[in-house]
Amino acid sequence: MTEYDIPSGRPAETPTPSPGDPRLARLSLNQMTTRNWTVAEAVAGCQRAGIPAIGLWRDHVAAAGLAKTAGLIADAGLRVSSLCRGGFLTGADRNAALDDNRRALDEAAELGAGELVMVVGGLPEGSRDLRGARERVADAVGDLVPYARERGVRLALEALHPMYCADRAVLSTLGQALDIAEQFPVETVGVVVDTFHTWWDPAVGDQITRAAARISCFQVCDWVLPLAPDVLLARGMMGDGHIHFGFFAQRASAAGYTGDIEVEIFNADVWKAPGDAVLATMARRYVEHVLV
Amino acid sequence: MTEYDIPSGRPAETPTPSPGDPRLARLSLNQMTTRNWTVAEAVAGCQRAGIPAIGLWRDHVAAAGLAKTAGLIADAGLRVSSLCRGGFLTGADRNAALDDNRRALDEAAELGAGELVMVVGGLPEGSRDLRGARERVADAVGDLVPYARERGVRLALEALHPMYCADRAVLSTLGQALDIAEQFPVETVGVVVDTFHTWWDPAVGDQITRAAARISCFQVCDWVLPLAPDVLLARGMMGDGHIHFGFFAQRASAAGYTGDIEVEIFNADVWKAPGDAVLATMARRYVEHVLV
Numbered sequence: 383m384t385e386y387d388i389p390s391g392r393p394a395e396t397p398t399p400s401p402g403d404p405r406l407a408r409l410s411l412n413q414m415t416t417r418n419w420t421v422a423e424a425v426a427g428c429q430r431a432g433i434p435a436i437g438l439w440r441d442h443v444a445a446a447g448l449a450k451t452a453g454l455i456a457d458a459g460l461r462v463s464s465l466c467r468g469g470f471l472t473g474a475d476r477n478a479a480l481d482d483n484r485r486a487l488d489e490a491a492e493l494g495a496g497e498l499v500m501v502v503g504g505l506p507e508g509s510r511d512l513r514g515a516r517e518r519v520a521d522a523v524g525d526l527v528p529y530a531r532e533r534g535v536r537l538a539l540e541a542l543h544p545m546y547c548a549d550r551a552v553l554s555t556l557g558q559a560l561d562i563a564e565q566f567p568v569e570t571v572g573v574v575v576d577t578f579h580t581w582w583d584p585a586v587g588d589q590i591t592r593a594a595a596r597i598s599c600f601q602v603c604d605w606v607l608p609l610a611p612d613v614l615l616a617r618g619m620m621g622d623g624h625i626h627f628g629f630f631a632q633r634a635s636a637a638g639y640t641g642d643i644e645v646e647i648f649n650a651d652v653w654k655a656p657g658d659a660v661l662a663t664m665a666r667r668y669v670e671h672v673l674v
Numbered sequence: 675m676t677e678y679d680i681p682s683g684r685p686a687e688t689p690t691p692s693p694g695d696p697r698l699a700r701l702s703l704n705q706m707t708t709r710n711w712t713v714a715e716a717v718a719g720c721q722r723a724g725i726p727a728i729g730l731w732r733d734h735v736a737a738a739g740l741a742k743t744a745g746l747i748a749d750a751g752l753r754v755s756s757l758c759r760g761g762f763l764t765g766a767d768r769n770a771a772l773d774d775n776r777r778a779l780d781e782a783a784e785l786g787a788g789e790l791v792m793v794v795g796g797l798p799e800g801s802r803d804l805r806g807a808r809e810r811v812a813d814a815v816g817d818l819v820p821y822a823r824e825r826g827v828r829l830a831l832e833a834l835h836p837m838y839c840a841d842r843a844v845l846s847t848l849g850q851a852l853d854i855a856e857q858f859p860v861e862t863v864g865v866v867v868d869t870f871h872t873w874w875d876p877a878v879g880d881q882i883t884r885a886a887a888r889i890s891c892f893q894v895c896d897w898v899l900p901l902a903p904d905v906l907l908a909r910g911m912m913g914d915g916h917i918h919f920g921f922f923a924q925r926a927s928a929a930g931y932t933g934d935i936e937v938e939i940f941n942a943d944v945w946k947a948p949g950d951a952v953l954a955t956m957a958r959r960y961v962e963h964v965l966v
Contacts, residue, residue: 510918545837547874548916582839611903624840626802
């Protein structure tokens with residue numbers, strides 16, 4: 383197996399953990415980290431690497447087939463830490479967005495995913511009404527709550543980095559996500575804690591404490607410089623950038639979070655690398671940088 | 675004169691204001707908007723367009739000569755709304771940074787600039803100690819306050835967009851900048867209100883109110899999509915993007931701010947356009963979108 387390092391050549395500081403290593407008990411592969419793998423390949427990769435959980439993406443699931451994916455996951459004995467993603471609630475066609483989110487909730491239920499990650503949407507083209515868009519998000523979440531509760535799936539509101547405010551998510555801080563989530567019962571609306579999106583926020587530690595049982599999903603990847611020309615692909619492997627993961631892990635742990643920790647890396651170089659190598663590096667870096 | 679529009683072809687909604695138009699009384703050209711102009715060219719351009727104030731940059735001033743620039747400004751009867759920039763206080767060589775900032779304060783005093791814009795610096799290479807860097811900023815500001823007071827120049831702390839947190843400014847919100855500024859007398863440390871950096875922040879309106887007499891400088895430009903591959907150059911002309919300038923102008927006005935409003939646009943297309951055309955568009959868009 384090729385040793386996979388980003389930027390490259392950095393020597394391994396610790397051996398790659400072997401399957402069965404108890405330190406991997408909470409590690410989850412978000413499928414976007416191995417974007418070129420099918421669901422079947424990702425499931426098999428997790429089994430080889432001893433990674434016990436996976437965060438699925440709807441497009442990959444659709445390509446594999448919903449029932450077939452559910453079967454693969456069950457056969458492999460993996461947990462589904464989340465399904466990505468619902469959301470995009472700020473556009474003109476509100477009913478279409480709600481319908482699509484109900485389908486996403488159905489899919490999550492069938493996959494055994496207890497958490498549906500919600501990327502809430504940005505501003506419609508030409509719009510300057512940021513406050514209005516934020517209000518529409520809260521309203522639409524309220525409309526989805528009864529359906530989510532019926533399906534036994536929690537809506538996991540994700541604050542995205544402010545650089546995505548106009549085009550992807552008008553929720554820019556964990557505090558904002560909680561302001562909405564707290565309007566609903568804890569078992570119906572939670573929040574995503576994502577290191578990449580929130581590491582700059584001076585309030586993030588206190589907001590993780592506030593989130594407590596509302597932490598639906600804990601996602602990690604690093605902030606690396608220079609930013610990729612397409613900022614969607616700017617995420618890096620843990621340890622290659624400026625994020626202090628221990629801070630996040632300690633706060634989440636102190637807040638009572640004992641769930642999976644998903645590694646979600648959108649990065650063209652990671653996508654080009656062999657999947658097994660990515661998983662090996664990811665497991666090692668997780669142990670080095672995230673575990674506390 | 676070529677009509678200059680970005681993205682291009684959008685018809686003028688109002689005529690370009692003529693020199694002497696009272697609506698231009700608070701408009702300032704930040705020199706970075708016409709980066710390819712020398713100080714002399716920018717001063718002459720402001721005079722032709724009837725723009726009564728200018729925000730200077732140290733590198734341009736150095737190229738023109740400090741005394742010569744001061745003379746040009748005085749002869750033209752322009753106000754200097756700010757000098758950009760001091761800062762970069764987070765690196766290993768603290769004394770060198772402080773020395774450079776004292777030189778910047780000297781230059782501001784000689785130019786008649788009452789406000790020195792401070793871009794405080796990011797994380798040192800390899801560092802993950804964001805809180806430590808933020809503390810170093812506060813300490814270094816404290817060290818500079820006596821010298822700034824002697825020179826009659828205010829340190830204007832600028833919160834930069836969180837996407838620059840690692841490489842340019844660990845101050846990411848107006849609230850953070852105020853938390854530091856309020857440790858010092860109002861005439862010695864102020865804050866910059868910049869629409870591009872803070873438009874996403876749900877707290878920005880309240881923080882502008884809080885800032886009140888500490889508003890040193892009010893800078894405008896727009897958030898346009900898609901982001902430029904080099905995010906440093908992602909700024910757009912007012913009206914081309916998603917920022918509601920009236921909101922900022924109203925809040926600043928309600929907070930008692932009556933100073934200049936600087937247009938500061940880092941944008942490769944703007945830099946390629948003829949300077950006079952840029953100033954004409956800038957004046958028109960200012961009247962259309964910013965004035966309230």
